[in-house]
Amino acid sequence: MTKKERAALIVEKMKEMYPDALCSLQYSDPLQLIIAVVLSAQCTDERVNKVTPALFERFPDLDAFCEADAEEIGKYIHSCGFYNSKSKNILALCQTVKNEYGGELPDTIEELVKLPGVGRKTANLICGDVYGKDGYVVDTHMIRISQRMGLCSVKEGESNPAVKIEMQLRKFIPESESSDFCHRIVLHGRALCTARKAKCEECALNEVCMKKVK
Numbered sequence: 001m002t003k004k005e006r007a008a009l010i011v012e013k014m015k016e017m018y019p020d021a022l023c024s025l026q027y028s029d030p031l032q033l034i035i036a037v038v039l040s041a042q043c044t045d046e047r048v049n050k051v052t053p054a055l056f057e058r059f060p061d062l063d064a065f066c067e068a069d070a071e072e073i074g075k076y077i078h079s080c081g082f083y084n085s086k087s088k089n090i091l092a093l094c095q096t097v098k099n100e101y102g103g104e105l106p107d108t109i110e111e112l113v114k115l116p117g118v119g120r121k122t123a124n125l126i127c128g129d130v131y132g133k134d135g136y137v138v139d140t141h142m143i144r145i146s147q148r149m150g151l152c153s154v155k156e157g158e159s160n161p162a163v164k165i166e167m168q169l170r171k172f173i174p175e176s177e178s179s180d181f182c183h184r185i186v187l188h189g190r191a192l193c194t195a196r197k198a199k200c201e202e203c204a205l206n207e208v209c210m211k212k213v214k
Contacts, residue, residue: 001208007151007172009208014184017204021180021187023129025049030105030130031065031097032056034115035090037122043080051077062103065094089117107131120163128179135179136169138162141189142182148198150210 001009015021024045027033032052039048055076059065065073074087093116097105105126106112112123121137128135143161146152152168154161173181192199198211 003151004172006149006208006210010149010151010205011173011177011181013205013208014181014188018184018187021183023125023183024186026052028056030126031062031094033129034093034105034118034122034126035065037125038089038093038117039077039080039086041086041117042082047080051080062094062098065091066098086117092116093118105130107133120166124166124182125179128182134170134175135182136166136173137179137182138166138169139186140195141186141193142169144195145185145189145193148193148209148211149205 023033025033025036025040026049027036035055036048036052039051055073058076059068059073068091070084070087070091073090074083077083077086077090080086096115097103101111106115107127107130109120109123109127112118112126113120121139124135124137126135127133128137139162143154143165146165146169147154151172152165154164158164169178189195192203200206200209200211203209
């Protein structure tokens with residue numbers, strides 16, 4: 001079986017396992033989504049979802065964020081960790097979107113990564129979830145599981161593993177499936193293929209996952 005054939009089978013099986021491929025972050029518009037993703041760096045989505053309701057109530061739109069100061073934003077996001085740098089990035093991001101992009105988030109990875117606090121993971125998520133484009137979101141779940149499945153590989157200690165895995169995924173996962181596939185990987189990483197242990201005996205991917213069949 002080729003890697004491309006294995007990838008196609010994995011995509012289809014994961015559709016059956018996780019039919020609702022939804023982002024676990026709670027938001028009501030694109031700006032709220034990108035802010036939530038910025039907050040999720042080195043923080044759980046569960047914690048972010050506890051913080052953002054009050055944050056978005058206080059700052060309901062782009063103008064409200066632009067008129068805020070980083071110290072006040074920091075008070076609302078304190079429990080997310082690294083709140084000083086995150087609050088500064090959120091403020092700078094909002095001001096950049098307003099002043100340089102006419103109040104609309106850009107729709108390409110190249111432009112999105114120019115925003116303060118935005119890396120390729122966030123940019124891919126916005127492209128996929130907001131604009132319906134291809135979105136190859138590589139987080140810790142994807143780094144771990146894509147290698148267990150035999151779809152990707154990076155050497156231990158190699159620099160920029162997330163970018164290298166993203167480029168490998170682009171060869172095997174169709175653009176039309178990319179965004180949903182990445183959301184399903186997160187769900188799979190929480191349910192069965194955890195960092196502590198892969199629960200292979202409970203997994204429907206046994207026949208195609210390289211961790212099980214090699």
